[in-house]
Amino acid sequence: MRVMTQGTTLTHVFGAAVTVCRVCRNSCGYCSFRDVESDLMPLEKLAAEFIGFAKAGAIQVSLVSGDSPHVYPSIQFALKRESCVAFSEYLRKGCALAVEAGLLPVVEAGALDPFDVQTVSEMAASVRFSLTAAGLHGKGEAHAEARNRGPEHAKGLIEQAHRSQLPYHLDFLIGIGETEAERHEFLRTVGTFCGADPWLQDVRLVPFQPIPGTAMSGRPPLGFEQVAAAMRVLREAFPVHFRAITPHLFSRFAELTGHGLNDLGPLPFLTGDPVMSGFPVPAYETLKSRLTEHNILLSERLPLTTPAAENRGSMTPTLAAARNRLLNRDQAKIKLIDDKHCFVCGHRNTQGLQITLQKNDPGTCSTVWTSGPAHQGYAGIVHGGILTTLLDEMMGHAIISTGILAVTAEMRIKFLRPAPIGFPLTVVGNRTGGRGRVHLAKGVVMLPDGTVLAEAEGRFVEC
Numbered sequence: 156m157r158v159m160t161q162g163t164t165l166t167h168v169f170g171a172a173v174t175v176c177r178v179c180r181n182s183c184g185y186c187s188f189r190d191v192e193s194d195l196m197p198l199e200k201l202a203a204e205f206i207g208f209a210k211a212g213a214i215q216v217s218l219v220s221g222d223s224p225h226v227y228p229s230i231q232f233a234l235k236r237e238s239c240v241a242f243s244e245y246l247r248k249g250c251a252l253a254v255e256a257g258l259l260p261v262v263e264a265g266a267l268d269p270f271d272v273q274t275v276s277e278m279a280a281s282v283r284f285s286l287t288a289a290g291l292h293g294k295g296e297a298h299a300e301a302r303n304r305g306p307e308h309a310k311g312l313i314e315q316a317h318r319s320q321l322p323y324h325l326d327f328l329i330g331i332g333e334t335e336a337e338r339h340e341f342l343r344t345v346g347t348f349c350g351a352d353p354w355l356q357d358v359r360l361v362p363f364q365p366i367p368g369t370a371m372s373g374r375p376p377l378g379f380e381q382v383a384a385a386m387r388v389l390r391e392a393f394p395v396h397f398r399a400i401t402p403h404l405f406s407r408f409a410e411l412t413g414h415g416l417n418d419l420g421p422l423p424f425l426t427g428d429p430v431m432s433g434f435p436v437p438a439y440e441t442l443k444s445r446l447t448e449h450n451i452l453l454s455e456r457l458p459l460t461t462p463a464a465e466n467r468g469s470m471t472p473t474l475a476a477a478r479n480r481l482l483n484r485d486q487a488k489i490k491l492i493d494d495k496h497c498f499v500c501g502h503r504n505t506q507g508l509q510i511t512l513q514k515n516d517p518g519t520c521s522t523v524w525t526s527g528p529a530h531q532g533y534a535g536i537v538h539g540g541i542l543t544t545l546l547d548e549m550m551g552h553a554i555i556s557t558g559i560l561a562v563t564a565e566m567r568i569k570f571l572r573p574a575p576i577g578f579p580l581t582v583v584g585n586r587t588g589g590r591g592r593v594h595l596a597k598g599v600v601m602l603p604d605g606t607v608l609a610e611a612e613g614r615f616v617e618c
């Protein structure tokens with residue numbers, strides 16, 4: 156089914172993910188990540204990876220590991236090799252390397268204990284916790300061979316992050332055997348518990364997918380309706396937060412926006428998702444064009460979203476650098492999506508002028524508009540900025556009426572006479588020429604008797 160959404164925006168974080176250790180003391184039935192034979196990634200190698208990610212434009216990097224790998228002797232040896240006395244120290248050093256490279260580090264390392272959380276909080280930008288709505292520790296169930304999984308652990312993890320003033324992200328793993336009632340109840344309970352916590356950054360649904368070779372490879376995934384219902388409950392539980400879903404459901408993003416999806420979370424464009432390696436993360440351009448088909452704008456954001464998180468002293472320089480990078484990238488790419496919220500002609504913008512454009516001939520655009528008291532500069536006179544805005548709009552649409560999408564590069568205005576408030580003003584724009592990607596236009600504002608109040612010339616560049 157093709158879904159046309161009305162000018163929705165989906166945010167995302169440009170990220171990378173690096174597997175620091177696949178060793179895990181648990182063995183969850185759905186997991187394809189765990190590998191107890193694997194090594195700890197040397198910090199030196201980690202540093203080189205981070206530099207590469209930063210050069211490629213990533214804003215954040217996730218350091219992904221299994222739960223408590225240090226209980227294995229092989230990892231104890233590896234920690235010694237890296238001059239670390241604890242796994243949390245290794246994570247802290249890894250985070251420091253990420254910060255040095257200019258990346259915001261996010262720790263995704265299972266159920267960290269209070270000491271670990273305190274240690275990583277010194278250098279991590281944030282931590283990501285994976286929560287489940289049911290324990291499922293029975294024989295043949297998802298967590299038959301796992302500890303620290305289930306709803307009873309959620310509160311403790313959140314409290315630890317809160318106490319350490321460490322920003323956190325919550326993943327809700329759904330569809331692993333919990334009932335729909337348990338799932339919804341859990342989302343609501345967590346929302347009530349920490350929805351107002353300034354350290355909570357965003358939430359994400361992680362619908363289970365059967366992966367060949369895992370104990371639960373034969374279990375069917377949730378149907379779309381169940382995922383959509385969970386998304387609606389997520390919206391109800393976290394009404395003001397960024398609410399994401401994992402990238403493997405990317406073909407359903409557009410539909411899910413109607414159920415509460417407003418974010419795509421961290422998209423590891425550079426590395427793929429190590430936790431679901433069998434499901435490729437779509438390329439940025441693919442994702443963008445797919446969403447554009449549905450009139451959805453893809454917009455980049457920072458991973459830290461609350462003032463509490465943004466003002467943590469340890470992250471200030473990295474965050475400022477990330478913000479600049481994001482801004483530069485944003486400005487370099489002009490994304491033109493008409494979501495009907497244009498200040499001048501957008502009929503969905505209740506604070507805008509909501510004028511009607513008349514495009515009777517290609518290369519021409521006009522309108523008749525009557526100002527009100529809210530549009531004045533000096534008493535009784537229409538503000539010059541409003542006239543400029545109208546002229547810009549008419550000239551721009553005169554060019555657009557020829558089938559060319561262009562944006563304003565330059566404008567020159569002559570204000571000839573004051574425009575009185577409350578009089579119908581005729582504003583006309585005409586395309587006057589151009590060369591290559593540059594188009595020229597002229598505009599004029601007139602009183603009903605033809606008296607010219609302002610004239611403009613503009614240069615527009617094709618996108």
Ligand code: SF4
Nearest residue numbers: 179181182183186221
């Ligand atoms: S899902 Fe996480 S906790 Fe469970 S086995 Fe895999 S790495 Fe360990």
